[in-house]
Amino acid sequence: xxxxxxxxxxxxxxxxxxxxxxxxxxxxxxxxxxxxxxxxxxxxxxxxxxxxxxxxxxxxxxxxxxxxxxxxxxxxxxxxxxxxxxxxxxxxxxxxxxxxxxxxxxxxxxxxxxxxxxxxxxxxxxxxxxxxxxxxxxxxxxxxxxxxxxxxxxxxxxxxxxxxxxxxxxxxxxxxxxxxxxxxxxxxxxxxxxxxxxxxxxxxxxxxxxxxxxxxxxxxxxxxxxxxxxxxxxxxxxxxxxxxxxxxxxxxxxxxxxxxxxxxxxxxxxxxxxxxxxxxxxxxxxxxxxxxxxxxxxxxxx
Ligand SMILES: Nc1ncnc2c1ncn2[C@@H]1O[C@H](COP(=O)(O)OP(=O)(O)OP(=O)(O)O)[C@@H](O)[C@H]1O
Numbered sequence: 001x002x003x004x005x006x007x008x009x010x011x012x013x014x015x016x017x018x019x020x021x022x023x024x025x026x027x028x029x030x031x032x033x034x035x036x037x038x039x040x041x042x043x044x045x046x047x048x049x050x051x052x053x054x055x056x057x058x059x060x061x062x063x064x065x066x067x068x069x070x071x072x073x074x075x076x077x078x079x080x081x082x083x084x085x086x087x088x089x090x091x092x093x094x095x096x097x098x099x100x101x102x103x104x105x106x107x108x109x110x111x112x113x114x115x116x117x118x119x120x121x122x123x124x125x126x127x128x129x130x131x132x133x134x135x136x137x138x139x140x141x142x143x144x145x146x147x148x149x150x151x152x153x154x155x156x157x158x159x160x161x162x163x164x165x166x167x168x169x170x171x172x173x174x175x176x177x178x179x180x181x182x183x184x185x186x187x188x189x190x191x192x193x194x195x196x197x198x199x200x201x202x203x204x205x206x207x208x209x210x211x212x213x214x215x216x217x218x219x220x221x222x223x224x225x226x227x228x229x230x231x232x233x234x235x236x237x238x239x240x241x242x243x244x245x246x247x248x249x250x251x252x253x254x255x256x257x258x259x260x261x262x263x264x265x266x267x268x269x270x271x272x273x274x275x276x277x278x279x280x281x282x283x284x285x286x287x288x289x290x291x292x293x294x295x296x297x298x299x300x301x302x
Pocket of ligand 1: 049120
């Protein structure tokens, strides 16, 4: 009895094709995909994490995904500091702070989903522009001030990597005033594009922070701005507080010029984030005990 040859069009091979198709559509989704996130390119890397951009179906926008590998990050960071940071940032909702959206933990990784800052970190912007002109510095410093004030109001102190003299000396200190010191360091870093103190050597740093702050000749920074910095970078008993700063002449100066300027601020939704890191790597332990990872996003005032 003659038998029909098996051709490519035979039911069997068609069936095989269908099976292949099914295999593809049933491909296992990654954990992020199953939560509605499609990962894109890498946009940055920190000490323990890689940060990638992603498209979120749920939020219908781009988000940043911080991916912490459990095999690379130290135990203390994973068990103590990271969970604490997540707990704290969950409760913070302010227009000048990067919004925390979700944390997902798997056996291998922790994913932190957050608002995406289009222009990267403040460090990225300083690196790109060498220093930040006073108009932008003033606007961003105001936003920093309001964000920090908001955090303080919620009992959250954000001690940046820029430790105040009282923290370096290990004497009793007022956390809010230490944050003010750190803000002074950030303002200095913005307008000069460098740090006021050399933090590579602890004993030198300790000496420097107790001396009068020194200003370089270049770039040219206004007397009013220098005066503000030099009233912040002083011992805590004479340091300005947030309310004093809010009413400072330099900071209170009108923003009208900023809003109408055509040359200023090339970015529409320019962002500052991660103000804590304009510097060399610092003592992680000190930083992680207090750091809430404040990130500032500039939602340009209109
Ligand atoms: N929400 C975000 N939007 C845009 N870029 C981001 C965001 N979060 C992080 N990045 C980018 O990824 C980089 C690494 O961020 P990450 O938070 O991991 O580390 P870091 O805080 O800068 O450094 P470290 O962890 O070493 O202190 C940042 O410097 C920034 O360029």
